[in-house]
Amino acid sequence: MTPKSLSVIAATAALALAATACGSAETGSDDTDAGVDGLTPVNVGVLPITAVAPIYLGVEQGIFEDHGIDLTIETGGGGATTVPRVVSGELDFAFGNVVSLMIAREQGLPLTMVANGMTTTGEADTDYSAIVVPEGSDIESAADLEGATVAIDNLRNIGDTSVRNSVRVAGGDPADIEFIELAFPDMPAALSNGQVDAAWVVEPFLTVALAQGATPVASNFAELHPELSIATYFTSDDLIASDPDTVDAFTEAMNESLQYATDNPDQTEDILTTYTEINPEIIPDLRWPLFPTEIDRDALQTVADLMVQDGIVDSQPDLDTLIR
Template identity: 50%
Template structure:
């Protein structure tokens, strides 16, 4: 079930995770349970195209052949998944890289395990972007200054990257007014005038385009070529107590990422099992890139932007964070 988190910022959620770190975990397999020679692992994910590889890998048996049974649980965004992983609710989680960097700089014990998803690096042909209504007066990213823009979580990779789009287009990024809401609520909010623009990712992007909405910024592309957008991660406690499980999870995830990259038709098919996108829209989805290794240079740029905009107060230690 989707957990509504409107009104909570990423920073507040990360602070709650830091509080959770003070309690001891009850067993060596928090977020996981053993049964019949295999280990069932709860993984926090978001119902968007980014996580198609893990659903595909589960279907193809990449995890089960390594003794791992996945229990995939959805949440609104990475900022919500971080405290779930740290508290032991999940063994692993999927989160955007800004959430993980925020967590680490606040001494929340998170550790990247495997790559998650990356931008295509193609302007106007990425799996995410900022959309406006067809008849909107907003023509480019500079016009977003002074406007309400929806993002799935505040103080995160969405608003950080959108600000960079505005900055590069010559607008004032400080003047953008961000509104937090779930991705699947954004098209309606845009249509009824609740917001002026929305940062969306697939499959919501395809839905918005089908309704006639226009893309005015490819915000991931504006940050860096081939931006590493998200990672699969765990808590440092879980990694220390379950090194073999973490190793097997990484190997299965790497296999899933590679398979997804080379089987786009199967990716589109698996999307219909965990999203509500109409079958007719599946072919219109722009798929992201799923490399097995993160692009460190892109994350260094993202961290710099986070500090420029005040999302990060100190520089993250990428050596400790990255897989």
């Protein structure tokens, strides 16, 4: 691949998805008051990343309609913005990483996980997440990240928790890392220009960074747990209490969409072009997470233990109340 094509791919992925993250892309009906053809209007907030492909696929295949739901998808920020919107009822459901949801629950926010979002492949060479360093870096392993500046998308979430674990497992001191918040689309450039020593990157930006010469030094999710549920779809306890039938219908539709994505990988790749403007050249090179329908409780317990160890939470999260 030529330097020109690499720059086109990087620019296309970064600019298009950054624009998507700042704006609002919707799928579904604009009529959120009355529904369509007797369907229940439901809105869900997601991130503009490959991992949410199953929900878009579920809309395209009519799965949510089959379960009586007229789904509107809103693309925007991560848990920092979606958690309060779900709590307030502005969003019915949202996609969020498991650490942020455990923190929210410990803070007394009435949130519950209702469907899996994505799971690590458990394999360093195939997982959709990695800690990478720029070409020519002296950092050769996660242990060398001790004292380094590492980019993550948000503090106190699955990123810094899993990076610390990789450093600890490799024999380094995870307390001596400077984490800097950067949006995923900005990370490949931050690596190239020396703004950070390393970055935790997910797809499609992992492929962009690797194409620009970045080197993976750790597979942070796979090293944390081979069956780690990284993110889930969640809702408010108020909605569960007031409209359990809609919550059940969403969960069933989401599980069916996850299974459909698993069974139809080509269609899962193709759906990316409908909610992002990623250059199609990059799609065959992307690494994908797995989309099982079950949330692995043992894996989440491992994460919870690390959160207590790192002082992110004061006490063990109650997974029995967090997972429906």
